[in-house]
């Protein structure tokens with residue numbers, strides 16, 4: 001959900017005759033959310049979007065909660081991890097989950113997908129920690145690069161092509177509910193307000209259509225209810241000549257997020273970037289520290305009584321934590337206090353600015369690490385506040 005946008009050719013009136021050069025009708029498809037009450041877009045296809053050539057056997061595609069992990073402040077050390085799998089889907093290693101959200105990493109060996117993907121279970125945020133490339137979807141081409149949050153609404157059919165040179169590392173978030181901009185930053189018609197840390201100019205929709213007219217076999221792997229369903233079509237699903245509406249993928253760069261600072265320590269909601277059902281996403285970016293003469297830049301101890309807090313450390317020095325690397329996750333569980341490591345509070349006094357980048361996810365319901373995450377658990381972390 002961002003703002004109204006259109007690309008390509010569309011008829012002046014929706015649900016009316018719109019003809020191809022050969023006189024046949026374009027096939028209109030309404031892609032809508034919340035029945036007919038949420039955001040939607042109208043797409044115009046060359047071919048019939050229902051015309052399936054074959055349906056293969058579904059293959060399991062799900063993760064299991066490591067319930068025995070219990071109540072532990074958790075550090076997942078994933079920084080040394082390079083290739084996590086062969087392709088964009090088999091490389092997904094979801095590391096934490098609950099009924100609202102899953103979060104994990106993905107570093108595929110194959111940088112150009114030779115199939116299309118549709119997530120029918122949830123909206124996705126693909127945070128590009130390292131890498132650069134193009135998202136090809138039914139809504140057109142979108143160039144993406146390091147630092148981008150790429151928001152992909154559910155059922156968008158897409159494929160990524162990442163450049164071969166340089167590192168590639170993706171943070172993957174899958175949300176049961178829609179991923180939205182933050183409500184308190186929007187006015188009554190949805191425009192982002194003056195005090196929002198980003199505005200519409202920072203939101204990048206697909207910039208040009210990408211139309212594949214050639215017939216042939218096109219595989220779309222559809223994620224639904226814990227399986228990948230193999231749908232082969234006799235035409236490309238990227239056969240859209242035009243679309244308009246509010247529902248489309250877009251990118252927002254963490255480098256375009258303007259931090260909100262104060263005289264004393266500001267709480268995480270000032271960093272909020274997205275909202276969804278049961279969780280929020282926040283961006284920690286380089287900023288000036290608090291300017292009260294007696295300010296303590298390091299955060300205070302915190303008891304999150306009804307949420308679990310995940311930080312993914314993207315870039316820079318994290319002054320309040322020791323032993324944390326680029327690519328680390330910390331999960332501070334509700335029910336235990338957490339705070340700066342010993343010595344880091346005193347050390348922070350007088351510091352003027354930070355150069356850190358981190359992506360935070362706070363969930364309202366308890367989060368489990370997955371059995372896939374167990375190998376990355378730093379066993380020393382729960383005791384790391386004890387000198």
Ligand SMILES: [Fe+2]
Pocket residue numbers: 302304309332338
């Ligand atoms: Fe906290």
